[in-house]
Amino acid sequence: MPKDKKTIKKVVASKPKKKGYQSVKGMHDILPKDQLYWDKIRTETKNLADYYHYGRIDTPLVEQADLFEKGVGEATDIVEKQMFVLKGGKDKLVLRPEGTASVVRAYLQHGLTHRPQPVKLYYIGPMFRKERPQEGRFRQFHQAGFEIIGDGNDAIYDAQIVLSCYRLLESLKIKKLDIQINTIGCKACRPDYRRRLVDYYKKKKVCNNCERRLKTNPLRILDCKDNKCQEFKKDAPVILDCLCADCKSQFKGVLEYLEELGLPYSLNNYLVRGLDYYNQTVFEIFAEGFDGALASGGRYDYLAKILGGKDASAVGVGIGLERVIAVMKKNEVKLTAKQKPKVFFIHVGSLAKKKSLGLIEELKNAGVRIGEALGKGSLKAQLRQADKDEAVIALIFGQKEAFEKSIIIRDLATGSQESVLLDKFIKEVKKKLK
Ligand SMILES: [Zn+2]
Ligand SMILES: [Zn+2]
Structure with a gap:
């Protein structure tokens, strides 16, 4: 349909501004x-x-x-x-x-x-x-x-x-x-107080805004930030008397x-x-x-x-x-950030990667929080991230493990590790976290 084509062309043609889009003035993103x-x-x-x-x-x-x-x-x-x-x-x-x-x-x-x-x-x-x-x-x-x-x-x-x-x-x-x-x-x-305020201020040379407020909303004169109006306020009548x-x-x-x-x-x-x-x-x-x-x-x-x-x-x-x-x-108020997960999930190889989201679901359902760097392919890069996150256990799921339906649980402090069958691994992880 020609009409649609035209619209699409128009959208593609309208380039974002030089700096890229910015949030509207006075409105902010919360990161x-x-x-x-x-x-x-x-x-x-x-x-x-x-x-x-x-x-x-x-x-x-x-x-x-x-x-x-x-x-x-x-x-x-x-x-x-x-x-x-x-x-x-x-x-x-x-x-x-x-x-x-x-x-x-x-x-x-x-x-x-x-x-x-x-x-x-x-x-x-x-x-x-x-x-x-x-x-x-x-x-x-x-x-x-x-x-x-x-x-x-x-x-x-x-x-x-x-x-x-x-x-x-x-x-x-x-x-x-x-x-x-x-x-x-x-x-x-309040009407009595308003009258007293008007009587007081109409004899003063208040700012233009307050000139108007005298008629519409005299109490608001007390809010005026103008220096002269601030000065006049010092002797203005107080409501407690009314x-x-x-x-x-x-x-x-x-x-x-x-x-x-x-x-x-x-x-x-x-x-x-x-x-x-x-x-x-x-x-x-x-x-x-x-x-x-x-x-x-x-x-x-x-x-x-x-x-x-x-x-x-x-x-x-x-x-x-x-x-x-x-x-x-x-005031530099200290807020405690959410604790980082102690378990880090690592996959190596395409078959393991394919199954990794499902395995993480199992961990989630069992209430085990994990860290991950799913986009990184190499074991080394993922281990480095685990170290940065101060994880204590790494779950390493490689090609061999994917075939054997097992996973390696590695203690990151001692380096010791064991291979556990997938149908038992969550229980093992929980035991190690105690
Ligand atoms: Zn009253
Ligand atoms: Zn004023």
């Missing part, structure tokens, strides 16, 4: 040598989640855009500038920029509201934001998150979320952590739990977090000597309702895993 860190994180997260009864949830990478426009807030950086919008189709779809809105969407969609409350969930997975790559931020990055949804705003849940996150970071050997914590009030008391009785006692409760646990925290009156759905407790966790927050979270009692569900108080945290790994590397 085997780095998987040690990821394995450790996944294991520790699961252990902790199991202990504290967080069930695993996986939500799709793609969601409706308005889940985040409504949930995270239209006047936030994430929604204004950082979402990857998928082209085509009649729905506006985006790659998820964060995990919490999706988790609450799933909580409502699957009627988890009817399960015993609270529902405790955790996730690990990639998120996507169109960050400016020069800031050293990633456009595809990974987060682990814990969420407790649906049982009022009891301060013990806030404390358990902070504790879960803190203990996870500790189990990853990250030391000298600082929890910065604040409350941002509720629907009843809190209603409920917010005051809720915050006091959270701090008392943290003190009881001996967790090191510092009050940061100007911590507001960049997402609209938060109320009351907000916190970030930092590691000494590292700039960005490793984890951030807070209470989001209004999100379920914003997304069209009934009221469901909730609190959660997201942990930036690339940052966690950067700190682990900086």
